[in-house]
Amino acid sequence: MKRIVQIGLSASLLAVALWLAFRGFNPADFKTSLSAIQYPQLALAGFAVIVSSMLAAMRLQLIAAGYGYKLTAREAVATLSLGQIGGLLFFQIFGQLAARSSYLGRRSVPFAGTVLITTQERIAAALVSLALAAAGAIYLFRHLSFDAVAASDLLEAIAGVLIASIAPIIIWKREIASYLSTVTRTDLLRVVQNVGLSLAVQLAMMAAYVSAGRAFGASHSLTDLAAASALVMFAASIPISFAGWGIREMSAVVALGAIGMTDERAVCVALAVGIISIVTAGLLAAVSARTLEKGASHSIVSTTAGKLRPEAFLAGFLPVSVALLMFFQVHVPTTKSVINVNLADPFAIVAGFLLLFSAWRSPPVWRLSYLNFHILACSLAMLVALLIGASRVGWTEWAVTTKFLGWFVLLAFGATGAMGTRIDLSRILTTVTVVGAIIIAAELVGVLVSASGFTKKYFLDGFAQNVNAFSFQCLMVLAASLARDPRNRLVIGLALAAITIAGSRAAIGSAFVVLVTAIIFIPAIWRKVLDATIIACVIVYFIQISGGMASGTMSVLAERSVSDADHYATMYSGFRMFLESPVFGAGLGVFIAEWPATYKLVIHSTPVWLLAEFGIVGAALFLVPIVRIAFGELCRFRRDDVAGNLLLLIIAGFSAMSCFHELFNQRTFWFLLGASLATVTKEKSRTPVKERG
Structure with missing residues (x-):
């Protein structure tokens, strides 16, 4: 029943988002945007999506190896593409995990291993996507007009964070020391590789958005298109829809509209990237996902692989960081308005992603019955x-x-x-x-x-x-x-x-x-x-x-x-x-x-x-x-x-x-x-x- 309600909520969100995106459109302008497609640029967007998918498969293969599961390149591509299709059909998180676990289960990877791999993959992607979105927002609102008072307020906030951070360091010093003692050079190298591949994945997808924008005749600078695309990519990655559909289109109207793109053209760009991504996932799945008998793949490589668990570190780091930073509300002035930012928001968002994935292994027990239903x-x-x-x-x-x-x-x-x-x-x-x-x-x-x-x-x-x-x-x-x-x-x-x-x-x-x-x-x-x-x-x-x-x-x-x-x-x-x-x-x-x-x-x-x-x-x-x-x-x-x-x-x-x-x-x-x-x-x-x- 809960899954039905969640899927219904996501379907409602998709309908509302698409309605908001398309509401008030002029059919003639929309038809004009479609008729002005530059197919070489659209093909370049498709190539960028393929590159992004290949890099994402490499990242998945690296993470799986860190947990002791050796996947071939073909198996990594199949896992990735089947997960994308599952996220489109059966809600983003649950469909993705269901499709991946069904495939990897035949490769001697248990469901818990699938959850661990997916969790670490999404954490790295969320952190990099959030950083790029923040950079894009700063660029789009780059005309900051700090006066002496505003600068003084920001400096006071920075000083306050530094002073107040002494408290959690002292309170949690035993856990900090214990975790740092387990970190090895190999662990750090694997984390750097993971983040680097995540950055490459995001940049390739950003190139797809930029090429799609040019395909529909956008004359904006590459930096403007890239900055706005970073915001659209982050919004589409939030797991509250079917593979980002609806949210991507609505956010495209807002973000691309901020650089002067018409609503019709912005929706065309979002639809083009979405369609190309799904077609690419289908083709890659058809090529790479072949039938294999259960247990015929690879066994665990090493019992010590993946000793450093990023999700375990974040499970401790994020709540403490939010407990510290949620007291700090910063007003950043721009030429048009003031942006109200809580310093704990990015950490809380990543923690929300992490809890959703960890719920598959260890569902939360609440003091109140039917709490999830109330939230929905x-x-x-x-x-x-x-x-x-x-x-x-x-x-x-x-x-x-x-x-x-x-x-x-x-x-x-x-x-x-x-x-x-x-x-x-x-x-x-x-x-x-x-x-x-x-x-x-x-x-x-x-x-x-x-x-x-x-x-x-x-x-x-x-x-x-x-x-x-x-x-x-x-x-x-x-x-x-x-x-x-x-x-x-x-x-x-x-x-x-x-x-x-x-x-x-x-x-x-x-x-x-x-x-x-x-x-x-x-x-x-x-x-x-x-x-x-x-x-x-x-x-x-x-x-x-x-x-x-x-x-x-x-x-x-x-x-x-x-x-x-x-x-x-x-x-x-x-x-x-x-x-x-x-x-x-x-x-x-x-x-x-x-x-x-x-x-x-x-x-x-x-x-x-x-x-x-x-x-x-x-x-x-x-x-x-x-x-x-x-x-x-x-x-x-x-x-x-x-x-x-x-x-x-x-x-x-x-x-x-x-x-x-x-x-x-x-x-x-x-x-x-x-x-x-x-x-x-x-x-x-x-x-x-x-x-x-």
Whole structure:
């Protein structure tokens, strides 16, 4: 049932993406683009795809040898091409693994070996593709206009990362030393070869996109075409579709349109590359995939081959990196706008890929039954809302990029948290709380320094670039510290002091809700909470008498009346929008697109936003799992259950503060949610609730 739902979701995504890509096309312009094909350039694109496939087969052969499985060049080509066809027919990941395992199983490669090979192959491809996409984005938006303030903010963020990274290095020093001791020169050489071949594969495919662009008469420079193609290639590689179909076409409209290519021509380029890739895979499969009796191929070459497991290293490195970097939100200014980037996003995306593949060998066990079904239902709600919104206001960057694609990034953060629990939930939470405490302490020191006149720090916003976002981060640090180690009164006191000094009333009220929840459900914690509250009062009083709160308080009070008016206006308008379309909502991105003022605002309430743009049906799909989690933990409350305590506290904090601010995209919440949901405590009278979705 779950596989059927996943395939249905991907089919819906394909339909929506193709509809968005083709919507509004002029048939005459489309016909003109097709009639202007330059066949020599198209043939060159086909040759580039063949070269890319051969290089990918070499990479697969190298990875298989690293795990002790010797494949011939023909077998590597057959495995690759059959996997591509399987990904087209039966969803990208599952179809690819099914086709590969069926073929390699006849070559004495077990299913677990197929998963390992595919996982390492996709990790290398994802890392290189992500790097090329980032380079392409920087090139396309290369006209950066840094002023002194922007440059100072970026330098502060870099310094903050360097200082805060000391904490995870100390916390995980034993694992770091143990892993480094196993690394050999052969291992490093194999990794370099893998990355080098992945880069060659991507560059060959990039050449195919460039040639296809020229085949349809594009007069843009090679560098412009290559940079835009890198973005299209990365989007198509995300495993949420049938071999990239639909996503490739939609992303081509956006990326190639950024360099001035018409929508019709961009779709033609994407379709040409997609068709050539599938035809090439079919031809290579027909030539290379011959029948072979089971066991007639090659046995394991060496029991020590593949000692260095990159997926094992990344399974530890990625969650720790995300726990560190998710506190850092960077605003990169360009000539037209400001690009909002979270430094942890690339690491979380790669972790999401890794968890999807590892689920074949070791399916995750969740605290909540049918969790996978809830995730698929919420994703479907996103698709429907995107389709409804596009039909009303057209394609908008906020709807597609920030919310729709951002939803999958949030799922990646949840997956990264779940991956972290496979290592050590306790130390993952310690990493989060210690890194958060370092950032909070640095902010408080900054306030004291500003009081002496050396700097002008009016707001306590950390590296979140926003007072309320930073206050929410402090709220999550507070919840994690209370659940993990309430004896650490200093961290709790620092979080409470930062929330108070930042001046966010919603955060202050939510902190009170979290503290009350902790006192009710965590035994004998009230004394520790009292001690931490006294520490927070001392810190606030000391900063207040030093004059560090004066300028910030005046600035907050000066802007609060305007901010309150905007908040209430968006909430009122959002509720009116819900009443106009109560069942399925107005559609994703409609509110911000129709906001009458020049300065666009979002609905400053997550529940109201869900009701306005998703309707009762869509909002229920998001709210039901949260309610189920909360009531489930209340009904089976267990003493000394860190994950259960954490779930209750983060849900209490998020629910309280999100009523007055839009916090759906806050990464810290999703990371901690995934970490706690993946932790199942065994009891004498119970067995873990296995995923039935």
